[in-house]
Amino acid sequence: MVSTSDAKRIVIEPVTRVEGHGKVTILLDEANRVQQARLHIVEFRGFERFIQGRPYWEVPVLVQRLCGICPVSHHLCAAKAVDRLVGGESLTPTAEKMRRLMHYGQFFQSHTLHFFHLCSPDLLFGFDSDPALRNVVGVIQKHPDLAKQAVMMRKFGQEVIKVTAGKKIHGTGAIPGGINKNLSIEERDALLNDMDQMLQWSRGALRIARDYTLQHLEEVRDFGSFESNHLSIVRADGALDIYDGGLRAIDADGNRIFDHVGNQAYLEQIAEEVKSWSYMKFPFIRSLGPEDGWYRVGPLARINTCDFIDTPEADGARKEFMALTEGKPNHITMAYHWARMIETLHAAEKIRDLLNDPDLQGEDLVVKGEKRREAVGIIEAPRGTLFHHYRINENDQVVMANLIVSTTSNNEPMNRAVRKVAEQHISGNAEITEGMLNHVEVAIRAYDPCLSCATHALGRMPLTVELVDHEGKVIDRRAKD
Amino acid sequence: MSQSVMFMIDGVQVEGRAGQSILEAAGEAGVYIPRLCYKEGLSPHGSCRVCTVMVNGRPMSACTSPISLGMIVENDSPRVAQLRRDLIEMLFVAGNHFCMFCEKSGDCELQALAYRFGITAPKYPYMFPKREVDASHPDIFIDRNRCILCGRCVRASKELDGKNVFQFVGRSAEKRIAVNGEALADTDAAVTDAAADACPVGAILKKGVGYVVPVGKREYDDKPIGSDIEAKRPAAGS
Numbered sequence: 001m002v003s004t005s006d007a008k009r010i011v012i013e014p015v016t017r018v019e020g021h022g023k024v025t026i027l028l029d030e031a032n033r034v035q036q037a038r039l040h041i042v043e044f045r046g047f048e049r050f051i052q053g054r055p056y057w058e059v060p061v062l063v064q065r066l067c068g069i070c071p072v073s074h075h076l077c078a079a080k081a082v083d084r085l086v087g088g089e090s091l092t093p094t095a096e097k098m099r100r101l102m103h104y105g106q107f108f109q110s111h112t113l114h115f116f117h118l119c120s121p122d123l124l125f126g127f128d129s130d131p132a133l134r135n136v137v138g139v140i141q142k143h144p145d146l147a148k149q150a151v152m153m154r155k156f157g158q159e160v161i162k163v164t165a166g167k168k169i170h171g172t173g174a175i176p177g178g179i180n181k182n183l184s185i186e187e188r189d190a191l192l193n194d195m196d197q198m199l200q201w202s203r204g205a206l207r208i209a210r211d212y213t214l215q216h217l218e219e220v221r222d223f224g225s226f227e228s229n230h231l232s233i234v235r236a237d238g239a240l241d242i243y244d245g246g247l248r249a250i251d252a253d254g255n256r257i258f259d260h261v262g263n264q265a266y267l268e269q270i271a272e273e274v275k276s277w278s279y280m281k282f283p284f285i286r287s288l289g290p291e292d293g294w295y296r297v298g299p300l301a302r303i304n305t306c307d308f309i310d311t312p313e314a315d316g317a318r319k320e321f322m323a324l325t326e327g328k329p330n331h332i333t334m335a336y337h338w339a340r341m342i343e344t345l346h347a348a349e350k351i352r353d354l355l356n357d358p359d360l361q362g363e364d365l366v367v368k369g370e371k372r373r374e375a376v377g378i379i380e381a382p383r384g385t386l387f388h389h390y391r392i393n394e395n396d397q398v399v400m401a402n403l404i405v406s407t408t409s410n411n412e413p414m415n416r417a418v419r420k421v422a423e424q425h426i427s428g429n430a431e432i433t434e435g436m437l438n439h440v441e442v443a444i445r446a447y448d449p450c451l452s453c454a455t456h457a458l459g460r461m462p463l464t465v466e467l468v469d470h471e472g473k474v475i476d477r478r479a480k481d
Numbered sequence: 482m483s484q485s486v487m488f489m490i491d492g493v494q495v496e497g498r499a500g501q502s503i504l505e506a507a508g509e510a511g512v513y514i515p516r517l518c519y520k521e522g523l524s525p526h527g528s529c530r531v532c533t534v535m536v537n538g539r540p541m542s543a544c545t546s547p548i549s550l551g552m553i554v555e556n557d558s559p560r561v562a563q564l565r566r567d568l569i570e571m572l573f574v575a576g577n578h579f580c581m582f583c584e585k586s587g588d589c590e591l592q593a594l595a596y597r598f599g600i601t602a603p604k605y606p607y608m609f610p611k612r613e614v615d616a617s618h619p620d621i622f623i624d625r626n627r628c629i630l631c632g633r634c635v636r637a638s639k640e641l642d643g644k645n646v647f648q649f650v651g652r653s654a655e656k657r658i659a660v661n662g663e664a665l666a667d668t669d670a671a672v673t674d675a676a677a678d679a680c681p682v683g684a685i686l687k688k689g690v691g692y693v694v695p696v697g698k699r700e701y702d703d704k705p706i707g708s709d710i711e712a713k714r715p716a717a718g719s
Contacts, residue, residue, distance in 0.1 A: 055616065057584070057689055057690075057692075058582060058584060058691065061582045061584070061691075065581060065582060165696075166696025170581065171696060172695065173695065175691055180692060180695040181695040181698075366693075396689075
């Protein structure tokens, strides 16, 4: 451990083009070698506390407010837990398919937003390119067709959410034991009108992500990459399933650490460690301990853990993806983008299939059974596995809540990626350039972290980067609003 | 047949019946006067003051003021609208009204009035009072954070249910709705009581109902509050 008193300290604050606010600190020794690099999420988190006392049926609508990008994930994850509280976890076909449609719409819009709006500037213009161009406005200027696609794809996903949840953001669709509406023929037909275009654009986006990875393989193979465990839920037959399934964890070679673990038993396999320098907790696989038990979640983890994808085009893409590492888990951090676009195509295929399913016009929307006092919901959010755990009292009020958010699980991997890229691109340089620092951010962005979800940050911070010598004197400083 | 009483609202002659309040007579004529503590079937209370109108130039609550021959009522004017807007804003800041997750959203009369008056954010500072919830009853949930002290539950329990479940206690900023026991579970309140349906906001709720009505199908999703009354107004020239 190097103390700040005899080292230079670089701060990237906030990390840009990610959801929420965080900062990176990099400690350098006197020869400018990286001694320590960390991603800090230093905001406080209040949701678990302030939902205490609220009635359980309010929870799916309340907790989704911790995010404006993928609130559907929290809405559905909480709803799955609340289903169990009312004994209504065996949903009717209409209710489950409406929720799945909502979730695929969410994946489609969230992945599209991340890939095009947040990350494409790095991929299209280069990590070191002029920051004045390296942003979404630059994409609009230089690649107007792509920019339009991005907007229209995101809009489509939001429309799917609107017809299932009632609103594009923060809807109320999922209620205890079911759903509060079905899909009208008019709503269905309006979406089907755009379906072929969405599939086509999804194929195109997948091509961009795949080609980028393959064409830059030498660059990205080692860029912020490292071997790790991977975790996701999978369907009983091993298929990729983002709405429901058992937990599966694999090690760096693809060996199963555990498989098909029931949602209610997650605490037997997963624990969380607290560290003093971050408000985020560090989850780990119990059997491996905090040192070795950290794992990655999200698109890369899901493609690595599943046995197959149950839509033909996405499964074809998955096979091509896995062929790159000869069937072994892919550990390339930048391959998150490729995996994410496979899932985007999968979501489009699923939306198409669901829109053609007459169950969505069913009238049987809610089931209820014997009430319970404690329940866990697990779902795959766009950014990875999401856990919601609640206990209620005899008066229907929440008395305990624990959320393990995807970004929390990716906390240790992101820190490793930051450290690795700092070592690769900053270590030993006398002057720290904006481009070098952007390399660090590129690695973080690959994970599509939602820092607001992870700690529920409030407010807006300016970016300040300071290079401080061993006496604490600022020798270089870069700032932006 | 009650005696006919002619009076003026906003320059239009309206015919009411002797003994009617301004609010009732105006409503029958298709003139909407905003209200919160008033509820048809309950005795008028005159406490929220949202139905304030100018009667012969003086502010009076329309729900408690009887009509009289030749009375001149000012209802739809900028100064009356401003007065009502201020009252509604004060109700918002005096409680803890988080519409974004309130299950009454879309069906809430306070929220609907805010929309009708174009209130996007109150100009007064929030008071963030500490208020208690009462979840003790198996079927009814009380969230005093959202209570606007309209007293509809008090009157409904007494006048329609023949009970005395709810009552005001305290004064001024400490005033709150209390129940006839340590907690609601100790009272004879039942989910079938009129009082359980009387609340204009999300302060008294039936447990487990939540968000069963989808967005788009709620009472005030596509029409402003008062539209049903205004629909009774005879078309111009008819």
